Amino acid sequence: MLTVANLTKAYSGRTVLTVPALLLSPGIHYFQGGNGSGKTTFFRTVAGLLPFAGQITLDDRYEISRDPVAYRMRVNYAEAEPLYPDFLTARDLAGFVGRAKLAPAGQVDTLAEILGVSTFWTQPTGTFSSGMLKKLSLLLALLGKPRLVLLDEPLTTLDVATAARLFDLIRKLRDEQEVSFMLTSHQDVSLTGLTLTGSWQVGDGIITPLP
């Protein structure tokens, strides 16, 4: 599903991540690691948000630098700590991202119901609690027809009932539409009830498989 080759990522000349070769098969992959180990850097790089050296290819076909638009239509990302311009509402952002990602008719409304975003649909994001921001960011990351969805700390600040609905949805998307997921969490990932395809340790600037 995702192939990473010869990846190095540096900030201001300081290399923080080196991934010589990594192959993720279709399914759900969990990345764990301590604070500052490089998880968010890796996710933001795979999402196409950061410059880096190397190759990242989706489905043996879409290379991130060679086919940036086709790649980014198929790879969605939810930040660990989402932030939006204060004056925009959930409806504004879902409309904008939904159009950019060619969301199928009805998808925005369905996701807004499942994730409980419809109750604050027309409120400016500047008035949101951290959990409300998290719910909106998860909704935006599921719009369109992604092949891969990157969820950085999806459990943080999410209430228990919404978390259960999110993980049911992830299971359904994987089983029925073959969508793959990459997740990070500082919490016990078994709480998600998801069957993991792969677990990976991020540390000392490298990524290694966990037994």
Ligand SMILES: Nc1ncnc2c1ncn2[C@@H]1O[C@H](COP(=O)(O)OP(=O)(O)OP(=O)(O)O)[C@@H](O)[C@H]1O
């Ligand atoms: N914008 C930036 N500029 C410079 N250095 C950065 C930047 N973002 C992250 N780093 C550095 O890169 C390294 C990896 O950080 P990253 O945010 O990827 O870690 P993380 O594993 O997501 O941590 P956490 O679990 O605390 O969220 C750290 O040493 C951090 O200081």
